[in-house]
Each structure stands twice: as structure tokens, then as C-alpha cells.
Amino acid sequence: MGSVALRAIVLIAMTTPFVGCQTFSRPGPVAQAPRVDAARGMASADGKTTWYDALDIGVEGRGWSEGLKHSYDRFPAEAEGKIPDPVWNLSHHSAGINVRFMTDSPSVSVRWSLREDRIAMPHMPATGVSGVDLYVKHEGRWGWIGTGFPEKKEGNEAVLASGLPAGMHEYRMYFPLYNGTEKLEIGIAQGSTITTNPGYGARYEKPMLFWGSSILHGACASRPGMAYPSIIGRRMERPVINLGFSGNGRMDPPIVELISRLDVSVYVIDCCPNMDPALITERTEPLVKTLRAARPDTPIVLVENVPYEKGWFLDASKDSYVKKNEALHAAYTRLRNGGVRRLYYIPCDEFFGDDHDATVDGVHPNDIGFLRMADAIEPSLRRVLSRK
Amino acid sequence: MGSVALRAIVLIAMTTPFVGCQTFSRPGPVAQAPRVDAARGMASADGKTTWYDALDIGVEGRGWSEGLKHSYDRFPAEAEGKIPDPVWNLSHHSAGINVRFMTDSPSVSVRWSLREDRIAMPHMPATGVSGVDLYVKHEGRWGWIGTGFPEKKEGNEAVLASGLPAGMHEYRMYFPLYNGTEKLEIGIAQGSTITTNPGYGARYEKPMLFWGSSILHGACASRPGMAYPSIIGRRMERPVINLGFSGNGRMDPPIVELISRLDVSVYVIDCCPNMDPALITERTEPLVKTLRAARPDTPIVLVENVPYEKGWFLDASKDSYVKKNEALHAAYTRLRNGGVRRLYYIPCDEFFGDDHDATVDGVHPNDIGFLRMADAIEPSLRRVLSRK
Numbered sequence: 001m002g003s004v005a006l007r008a009i010v011l012i013a014m015t016t017p018f019v020g021c022q023t024f025s026r027p028g029p030v031a032q033a034p035r036v037d038a039a040r041g042m043a044s045a046d047g048k049t050t051w052y053d054a055l056d057i058g059v060e061g062r063g064w065s066e067g068l069k070h071s072y073d074r075f076p077a078e079a080e081g082k083i084p085d086p087v088w089n090l091s092h093h094s095a096g097i098n099v100r101f102m103t104d105s106p107s108v109s110v111r112w113s114l115r116e117d118r119i120a121m122p123h124m125p126a127t128g129v130s131g132v133d134l135y136v137k138h139e140g141r142w143g144w145i146g147t148g149f150p151e152k153k154e155g156n157e158a159v160l161a162s163g164l165p166a167g168m169h170e171y172r173m174y175f176p177l178y179n180g181t182e183k184l185e186i187g188i189a190q191g192s193t194i195t196t197n198p199g200y201g202a203r204y205e206k207p208m209l210f211w212g213s214s215i216l217h218g219a220c221a222s223r224p225g226m227a228y229p230s231i232i233g234r235r236m237e238r239p240v241i242n243l244g245f246s247g248n249g250r251m252d253p254p255i256v257e258l259i260s261r262l263d264v265s266v267y268v269i270d271c272c273p274n275m276d277p278a279l280i281t282e283r284t285e286p287l288v289k290t291l292r293a294a295r296p297d298t299p300i301v302l303v304e305n306v307p308y309e310k311g312w313f314l315d316a317s318k319d320s321y322v323k324k325n326e327a328l329h330a331a332y333t334r335l336r337n338g339g340v341r342r343l344y345y346i347p348c349d350e351f352f353g354d355d356h357d358a359t360v361d362g363v364h365p366n367d368i369g370f371l372r373m374a375d376a377i378e379p380s381l382r383r384v385l386s387r388k
Numbered sequence: 389m390g391s392v393a394l395r396a397i398v399l400i401a402m403t404t405p406f407v408g409c410q411t412f413s414r415p416g417p418v419a420q421a422p423r424v425d426a427a428r429g430m431a432s433a434d435g436k437t438t439w440y441d442a443l444d445i446g447v448e449g450r451g452w453s454e455g456l457k458h459s460y461d462r463f464p465a466e467a468e469g470k471i472p473d474p475v476w477n478l479s480h481h482s483a484g485i486n487v488r489f490m491t492d493s494p495s496v497s498v499r500w501s502l503r504e505d506r507i508a509m510p511h512m513p514a515t516g517v518s519g520v521d522l523y524v525k526h527e528g529r530w531g532w533i534g535t536g537f538p539e540k541k542e543g544n545e546a547v548l549a550s551g552l553p554a555g556m557h558e559y560r561m562y563f564p565l566y567n568g569t570e571k572l573e574i575g576i577a578q579g580s581t582i583t584t585n586p587g588y589g590a591r592y593e594k595p596m597l598f599w600g601s602s603i604l605h606g607a608c609a610s611r612p613g614m615a616y617p618s619i620i621g622r623r624m625e626r627p628v629i630n631l632g633f634s635g636n637g638r639m640d641p642p643i644v645e646l647i648s649r650l651d652v653s654v655y656v657i658d659c660c661p662n663m664d665p666a667l668i669t670e671r672t673e674p675l676v677k678t679l680r681a682a683r684p685d686t687p688i689v690l691v692e693n694v695p696y697e698k699g700w701f702l703d704a705s706k707d708s709y710v711k712k713n714e715a716l717h718a719a720y721t722r723l724r725n726g727g728v729r730r731l732y733y734i735p736c737d738e739f740f741g742d743d744h745d746a747t748v749d750g751v752h753p754n755d756i757g758f759l760r761m762a763d764a765i766e767p768s769l770r771r772v773l774s775r776k
Binding site: 120121122123124125126127131136138143144145146147149150151161163164165220222223225226231309310312313314315316317355356357359360361362366367368371 | 508509510511512513514515519524526531532533534535537538539549551552553608610611613614619697698700701702703704705743744745747748749750754755756759
């Protein structure tokens with residue numbers, strides 16, 4: 001309990017490590033990993049595809065890999081009843097969870113089942129809410145290569161990419177953001193090889209933990225890879241834990257206690273959109289002090305509320321986020337003045353640009369907004385993580 | 389028939405023009421317009437809101453305002469049976485249609501009914517498919533201010549903005565992209581003033597006509613204002629006609645004949661995504677020659693196929709758009725060598741950037757892709773339209 005496990009919870013038979021695959025010049029995964037035991041694969045009826053459960057490959061993005069009520073919950077079973085019920089329920093959504101592997105298959109397919117019937121939201125398409133997203137790494141950089149369109153709760157299936165170049169390539173497949181994932185399997189061509197998660201090497205193994213609101217949760221990305229923590233994770237080549245809870249990222253003390261158990265590289269706190277100034281004032285200092293007491297050296301980053309897009313024209317809209325950010329900054333200043341080390345603050349000025357087109361509804365970023373948030377936040381996180 | 393009317397087809401009673409409203413430094417609408425006759429308004433049950441039909445205000449974005457089977461069709465009734473049935477059916481979608489007005493109301497509401505039950509697509513949210521989008525002009529620039537979320541086919545209603553600053557402001561409301569609009573009404577506070585469409589002044593009155601595929605049609609914008617012709621129209625402060633037809637923008641000769649009747653400022657032909665190289669070779673020259681014969685001085689712009697996002701990694705994907713663009717460029721070269729004047733060509737290189745994250749599915753832009761397409765195409769159109 002409480003360990004940050006990036007590997008599968010299912011103990012898999014290890015075979016000879018695959019060798020001879022490409023290497024990367026940037027800090028990144030060791031591009032070698034044990035093959036998944038072929039005996040774990042299940043042949044399709046026509047024999048052309050072999051399916052592997054993501055749990056046999058090694059999922060990323062979970063804070064807990066043991067003590068779970070469901071393999072793709074974002075909180076352990078013990079959290080139920082301790083944390084607010086809405087957060088517990090939203091923790092069933094697989095935001096940020098992904099599976100990484102290498103394969104020489106000429107095609108990559110997916111089949112997956114969801115936990116809720118509601119596969120889309122009015123302002124977020126089914127591809128983002130309940131779809132899957134495939135990236136491939138090439139010359140040290142991740143690039144999109146396929147989207148799985150969900151059609152129903154159970155039994156979705158899609159060929160995400162075919163005609164792939166020969167040789168081993170490294171892939172990352174993102175799970176649905178705003179639905180639970182009941183089960184997810186990766187399909188490769190019969191006879192191809194698939195490896196377990198190649199990891200990051202010792203220096204980069206600790207994940208970055210993000211905690212926040214619907215925005216962090218991924219609303220309203222067009223597909224799962226576009227949530228801003230996912231973009232940052234790809235760019236920085238570090239694992240990410242997404243603890244976004246729509247309407248419910250409120251710095252609740254029981255959740256602070258839970259995440260304080262995780263040995264992460266950084267805590268990124270992006271809860272303001274779900275809090276009013278008084279609650280921000282009340283909870284920011286206890287949150288930081290609890291995390292600092294449990295993790296004396298782990299950086300803590302406070303993120304300002306996004307600048308609501310109506311704020312450029314409506315004073316009330318601007319006031320609402322400015323007042324929250326004043327409360328957050330005041331708490332930050334008190335903490336810094338009180339001697340709290342390794343505490344950082346990211347202002348919102350650059351989050352949405354200046355064309356007022358970065359959201360779908362004034363609050364929730366579209367893909368433009370998420371890209372700009374990643375652009376604004378990534379450099380700060382790089383600086384934070386480069387300091388010792 | 390065949391005239392490009394930007395005003396309502398309903399003859400409205402003109403009252404004293406509103407005076408004293410703001411002026412703009414950039415080329416733009418004459419910020420004066422006749423008030424809509426208050427007798428056209430319908431009071432809400434509680435008396436707080438007065439509703440005006442968009443047709444009484446003056447819609448933009450239609451090539452034809454007379455001879456229509458439905459007020460918000462994009463082709464006249466006579467087209468039925470002459471043009472391919474799928475195009476006729478898709479012409480019921482209100483892509484690009486919008487209504488422009490000035491009001492001093494402290495709030496702007498909308499109620500609208502749709503023509504199809506299907507209010508979303510798997511890769512495009514209901515807000516883009518069937519929603520409405522409100523922009524307001526401030527200091528010479530359009531900025532987003534409200535999105536209407538659709539819930540059902542009939543009887544959607546939303547307050548798009550409230551607490552608006554005092555004084556007259558100019559608004560533009562975009563209709564649903566991928567659904568038909570049965571009826572759309574604008575709601576203002578009881579006692580407020582609303583004007584008819586203020587127009588553009590004589591120099592800018594002719595619309596830019598875009599003809600193309602699902603991409604032009606607006607897939608997959610998060611909301612209607614993000615389709616790339618809409619972005620360009622706002623920036624250039626010119627009216628736009630969107631003739632995007634999902635899967636069916638194929639340079640069909642009967643449609644060439646129809647659009648040749650329209651006195652537009654430019655024809656932008658963006659049909660390649662729905663054509664193979666052979667069809668591009670077959671139809672591009674007749675299209676240009678027909679338009680040039682009918683409109684000796686109107687610029688014609690040929691737009692390359694978007695660079696499919698899988699093309700960075702999959703040769704077959706890259707080949708498919710490169711071959712189309714080779715066919716288009718060859719036709720363009722033959723036409724230029726044949727002496728066709730005012731014919732222009734926009735290459736696709738800058739359409740999607742280089743991060744491979746500009747689409748939802750490799751073909752259809754997300755909002756990032758649409759913004760980049762607008763960035764790439766707008767400067768070319770400005771140059772084209774500045775030449776005499």
C-alpha cells in the first residue's frame with residue numbers, strides 16, 4: 001500500500017530481454033524491456049491478432065497499484081468513506097492512466113470496456129471522455145499516431161495504426177479521461193513481440209503528481225493525450241499521476257494525507273477552480289505543511305486558477321479568479337515567509353494566451369488551452385526539478 | 389435568386405438609426421445600424437426577456453437568401469436533384485451561418501431548435517455539432533464571450549453572457565456546424581435595444597466563399613466559432629460563406645455552376661480531402677475555367693490537402709496527401725501557364741505545425757489545427773484580396 005508502482009500488479013514471466021532496439025539521445029526510457037510472456041497473449045478468432053491485457057504490460061499513472069478495489073481506480077480501496085464520496089466516485093475515471101510498451105508489430109489495436117454508459121459530455125467528445133489515444137516515440141520525441149473512437153460501454157475495438165515501419169518502436173496508450181476503464185487490451189499482429197513497460201531509468205522513475213479540478217481531469221480535451229499533465233509528461237519524459245476530480249479538487253485533508261504517502265518527484269496543486277477564496281485561505285497552508293512534514297525535500301508547486309475567458313470583457317468573471325489567486329498568493333507568501341523550503345508558485349498569466357479562444361466554455365480548455373497550459377507550466381516544472 | 393444577400397429575407401420596419409455607438413480604428417463594420425422594430429420582439433412569460441428571430445436581425449453566411457426551401461439551407465431549392473443528394477442533405481447544416489447585431493442589453497440569450505436528433509459526433513462535441521457561439525467586438529477585435537450547450541433537438545435555451553458592460557456592443561452569434569438550425573432567436577433584456585446586422589460598408593460587403601470537405605464544414609471544432617473560415621472571417625472582418633460538405637466536397641460541376649452565380653470577393657477551393665488524385669486532375673481545370681468565365685476578375689484560391697497527421701510516421705498516410713497535392717499543383721501550373729489570371733495556390737506545409745497534435749483523428753483538426761490553418765491561410769487571403 002502506498003508505494004508508487006509503475007509496473008503491472010500481475011507478476012509476469014520474464015523472458016530474455018529484447019536487445020538491439022533503438023536508443024535515444026534525450027533523457028528518456030531505457031529502450032529495452034523484458035518481453036511479455038507470449039503465454040499471456042490471447043489469439044483472436046481469426047488467429048491474426050494476439051491480445052494482451054494492459055495489466056500484463058505495466059500501466060503508468062496510478063498512485064497505488066495495490067489495495068485497489070478496481071485495477072484502474074485512482075485511489076486505494078481504503079479511501080472509500082474517508083474521502084468525499086464524489087471524489088471516490090470520480091477516482092474510478094482513468095484520467096492519466098496509460099500503458100507503455102515496445103513492439104515490432106506492423107499494427108497496434110485496442111479493445112476496451114468502460115465502467116459508465118455515459119460516453120461523452122456536451123462540451124467534450126466521446127474520444128476524449130471514453131476514447132484511447134496512441135503515441136509513438138521517434139527520434140526522442142513522442143508523436144500522436146492513433147485515436148480509438150468509443151461507441152458503447154462494453155466491447156469497443158479499434159485498429160489504432162497499421163502499416164507501421166519495421167523494427168521495434170516504443171508506444172504509449174492513454175486511457176479514457178472521464179470514464180472508468182473496466183478492461184483494456186492491446187492487440188498486435190500474431191507472431192510479433194511486445195515488451196513490458198520499459199520504465200525511465202532510476203533517475204526519472206518518480207512520478208510528478210498533479211491534483212486538481214475538472215481541468216486537470218481533462219475537460220475538455222478532444223482525446224486523452226491532450227490533457228495538460230499528459231502533454232507535460234510526454235515532453236519531460238517523466239511519469240505523471242493525474243488526480244483531477246471534476247468539481248471536487250478541494251484540498252480535502254484526507255486526500256492530503258493519502259498523497260503524502262506517495263514518494264513523488266513533485267506535488268503540483270491545481271485545485272483553485274473548485275474552491276472559493278475563503279477555502280483557499282483555509283486549506284492551502286495546512287496542505288503544504290502536511291506534505292512538507294511527510295516529505296521534507298519534495299517540491300510543492302501551487303498553481304493559480306485559470307484566467308476565465310469571459311474575464312477579458314466581464315468584470316465579475318475576472319474578479320472571481322483574481323480573488324482566488326490573491327488568496328493563493330497570500331498563503332504562498334506566508335508559507336515562504338515561514339521558512340517552507342522548495343515551495344513554488346505558477347501564475348496564470350500565460351495559461352490561455354490572449355485571443356480568448358482557449359476554452360470551450362470560458363472555463364474548460366479546448367486543445368488550444370491545454371497546449372498553452374503545458375507551454376506555461378512545463379518550464380517551471382523543469383526548473384523546479386533541476387534544483388536540488 | 390443567386391444574389392448574395394447579407395440581410396434578412398424578412399422585410400423589417402426600419403426605425404431611426406442608432407447613433408452614438410463606438411467606432412473602430414480597423415476596417416470593420418460601420419458601427420451603426422437600424423434598430424429592429426420592437427414590434428418584432430416576443431416577450432417571455434415573465435416579461436424579463438424579449439426574443440427576436442435571427443431572420444429579423446439579418447443573418448450572414450448564406451450564399452442565397454431567396455428561393456430557399458428552408459431559411460438556413462446553404463443551397464437554394466432549385467439545387468435539389470441537380471447536385472448530389474449527399475451534398476443537398478448536408479446543405480441543411482448551418483455551418484458558417486451567423487447573425488450579427490448590436491445591443492445594449494446587459495445579457496444575451498439564445499433559444500434554438502435543430503433539424504436532426506443527432507446532436508454530437510464521436511469525435512466532435514455537441515457544442516460544436518449543434519451548439520451556438522457568441523463573440524463580442526471590443527477595441528476592433530472579436531473575442532469569445534459565450535457558448536450555448538445543446539441538449540436536444542427542440543427547445544434549447546441558454547444565457548450566453550450576463551453582466552455585460554453598459555453601452556451598445558456588437559455581437560456575432562454562430563449557428564451549429566453539423567446540424568441544421570430549424571429556428572434561432574436572440575433574447576435581450578426587456579427594454580433594451582437591438583439593431584439589425586450593421587454590415588461591413590461597401591468595400592467589404594462581398595463575402596469570401598469557401599468550398600470543401602468535412603474539415604471546412606467544421607469537424608472537429610469544439611464550438612462553431614472555431615471552424616477555420618469563421619476564425620479568418622473574424623480576423624479579416626469580412627463575411628464568409630462556408631460550403632463545407634462532410635465527405636462530399638468534390639468539385640462537382642453542378643455546384644461549380646451554382647457558385648459561379650455568386651458575386652463573391654474570392655473563391656477558396658479546399659476540396660482535396662474528398663477527392664483522389666485522378667479526380668483532382670479531372671475536375672480542377674474545368675472548375676477554374678467555369679468560374680473564370682463567369683467571374684473574370686474574382687480571385688480563385690486552390691488549397692492543398694491537409695497534411696494527414698499520421699504522415700509523419702506512416703509513409704502510406706503521407707503518400708496519400710502528397711499525391712493529391714501533386715495533382716492539384718500540376719493542374720494549377722497548367723492553368724497558370726494557360727494564362728488564367730488571379731489564380732492562387734496555398735501549400736499545406738504550415739497547416740498543422742510540427743507537433744502532430746493538431747487533429748483529433750489524424751484528419752480532422754481539433755481547435756489547435758483550426759487555429760493553425762487560419763494562421764496559415766489568412767495572410768495569403770489578405771495578399772490575394774489586396775491585389776487589383
